[in-house]
Structures are given as C-alpha cells and as structure tokens.
Amino acid sequence: MKNEGKSRYLALSVLSLSVGIIAWWFFTDFLKTIPAIVMPGPVKVFQTFAKKLFDTTPDGATLLQHLQSSLTVALSGYAIGVLIGIPLGILMAWYNKLDMFIRPLFDLLRPIPGLAWIPVMIVLFGIGIFSKAMVIFLSVFVACVINSYSGIKQTKAVHLWVGQTFGASNFELLWRIAIPTSLPMLLTGLRVALGAAWTTLIAAELLASTRGVGFMIQQSRGLFRPDIIIVGMITIGGVGALLAKLITLLEKILLKGGRW
C-alpha cells in the first residue's frame, strides 16, 4: 500500500519534469517563439555541450580545460584553508588563552563575505592563480574555524571528567574525546567551506581571469552565446553537487552511525 503510494508520487515527479522539458523544447527549438539568443532549447544546449567537450572556440579552451583550471584553483585554496582553519579552530576552542587573543581578530574578519576580498587580492597579486587561491582561502578559512570551534565546544564536561579520572593527559583529552566529538560539526564545516570555495571561485572568474568555467560563461555573454552559458551553469552546478557528495561520503565513512 505504502509502496504503491510512493511509486505514484515518483510517476508524478517524472511527469512534472517531462512536461517542463517538453514545454522548454516546444517554445524554443520547435516553435521558436523564444529566440535562441534569449533562451536556447534543450536540443541546442545538448549539442553545444557535446561540441564544447572538444571545441576550443569561442573562448580559447574546451569545457574540460576550463573545468580543470577552475578545480585546480578552487581545490588548492580549499586545501590551504582547511589545513590552517581546522587546526586553528580546534586550538582556539581548546586553549582559552589563545581564544581570548585570536577571537576578536577573527570576529572582525568573519562578517566580510569572501568574495569582497577579490579586489584587494587582485590589486596585491594580479589576476593569476595566486590571488584567486587567496580569496578562496579566506572564505574557506572562516567556515572551517567557525565549525571546528563550535564542534570542540560541544564536548560534554562529563566525558572530560571521566577522561581525567582515568588519568588522561590534556593532549589525550583533546585527541581521544574532544576531536571525535567535534567530527560531525567539522565535516559540516568542510562541506559548507567547499560550497563557499566553489561560489567564490566563480565570482572571481567572472570578474578577472583568462580561463575557467566562470570565465567561459562571462565571455559567452559578451558573444551572445547563451547556450554556452547554460552548459557552463550546468557544469558548475553538477561539479558543485558532486563535490558535496564526496564530503557526504566521507561523513558516512568517518561517522559510523553517528555514535560519537
């Protein structure tokens, strides 16, 4: 009975999507009521996608080359942000003295969205990889510090007392009790930061770059090629979703049943 209901809703979803796609196709590719320069049809988008895999026109690189360049920048900024942000968040939460001194500075940095740093970095370091990686670093760093900090702060005092009773050293308390407690929050931080990295990168590429998916869609606007823009948007969304899935997978492996 319940199963039957489920498949009925699934059918409704499929129906809804197909109606949408057919309507899109009908008004663009078929009837051409909406000119392709405003909104290309699904057939056109698919053709462009297939073509863009090998074709370097009109923006000088294939889709995969753009994607590779975007991913390199995003992931290198992300890696540095995570490597610095998470230990700092953990240390700030664990050592009260460090917290007292660093927290005020961090609170100054925190409300500024990462992409607002783009102009600063461009003036300081030019439009190369390094300035973009720095901007991404900043937005990743903030998300990582916040989440690992509040993760450690969630540690129950009782658990620490038990550890102390059994003679654990301060480091053992941190490593065996506080860090495992913080893992769910920490991984949430990793996921939020990854989203932030990807978004910030696209913004940086829209503004100043010579390669990357963001650059591709910005160029295509100037060239009146909305089909490439849509291909780019789908790529950006798809890769973003895929990266988020990777972190979810990591969560499943690391947090077995959430029994921490």
Added chain:
Amino acid sequence: MDRQQTNQTLKRIAAGAFSIAAFILLWHFGTKGTDLGKLMPGPFQVIGQFFRSFVKKIGPETVLGHIAWSLSRVLIAFSVASVAGVTLGLTMGWYRKVEAIFRPYFEMIRPIPPIAWIPMAIIWFGLGEMTVYFLIFLAAFSNVTMNAYAGAKAVDPTLVGAAKMLGANDRQIFLTIVLPSSVPYIFAGLQIALSSSWATVVAAEMVRSSRGIGWVIISGMELNNMTQILVGIIGIGLIGFLLAVLMRNIEARLISWKEGGQ
C-alpha cells in the same frame, strides 16, 4: 555575577583590546615606509577615509548612500523571496503532491550558485535593477525554501494526530500546527538567506552596476585605489555584522517559547 566571573570578563576585554591594538600597529608599521606601503594604505588612513566618505562622495554617492542602495536592493528581493520561499517550502513539506511536482526542479536548480546566474540574468533582464533583484531572489529563495521544507517535514506527528482526532480540517492543521512549529526552521533559513543575499548583492554590484557598496570596491580596484577598496570592505563587514545581529534579535523575540531559542 561573582568576583571571579567579572575578573574573567575583564581579562577577556583586555586580551581583545591587546590583540586588536597589536594588529593595527603591525599594519601601521608594516605599511609605513616599506614596499608594501606603496600598495597598502595604513590603518589610520583607511579608518579616517571611511568616516570622511560619510560626507565626501565616492563616485555618485557617499558611502552611506552606496550602502543604502545595496540595502534597498537586498530588502526588496529578500522580502519577495522569503514570502515565496516559505510558501513553497511549507506546501512542499506538507502536501506530497506539491512535493512530487516541484522538488525535482528545485533539486536541479539548487546546486547552481546564484553568482553563476549573473551572465544569464544580464541577458534576460539587461543591466538594470531587475538583474540584481533576480540574483538576490535566487540566493535567498533556495535557502528559505529548503529550511521551511525541513521544518514542515519535522512536524511532530503526535500533534497532527491529536488535532485530527479533535476534528481539525486540513487547513486548520496547516495554519495552526505546521506553520508555527516550523518557525524555528524558517528563521534559521532566513538568517542564512540574509547573509547570502548580502554576499550576492556585493557580487552582483561588482560585476555590473554604477552604485552600491560592491561598486565601491570594484571601482577602487579599477582605479588602483586600495584605500577606497578597504573603505568599502569595512562598510560591507559592518552591515553584514549588523544584519546578523538584527536577525538574531528578532529570532530571540519571536521564538522565545522554544527552549534554547536557537
């Protein structure tokens, strides 16, 4: 508050003042007469310029004028998106049919960052205000919808059962149980949505506009004027902070009934 606690608070304030002072001094001496100083203005120059720009115009407006432009853009689009997002989220969470129809579209659009819509939005709506509204709408809408949806899904089935037993109809259940019990979720969504709207308006103004706080920093970049960029960043950070505080206060008032008030 006992003595020890007061002492602790005092220590905290002292430590904070110390590290901020250290940071400003480091900045001051790092930029004074060094190579970095050619690119980077000192802290006093930036802060002074920030307050001077309250009366002295940067481009078409004073700093306050630019902030007002950006805020009004956020406010308009954010309000529309909140109403639309709460409506769609709650109905999607409560009515299975609505969920089946809209969820697939929503899941397809959600992973695309609002900023990636900028080129398409410019093609559709031109370079005017409508483009900026559309982008902020997207930024706020998906966060609000997602959270309202989660809220409606998390409604306590016991309450619904009790209401049904007492003869409440569907509309009554929706308005008196589902809606109020999702309020904490909705607020969490509104908070995220507001800060992401603020980031998006900055991005949109950076890519294309002639006014607003995002324009201030991007025109600073084009003029190679680091002071102007930093003045803009102070404005962005300040407003971002105030918006977050405002939302937290409203939330604390509205859902004081919920334990923990988170």
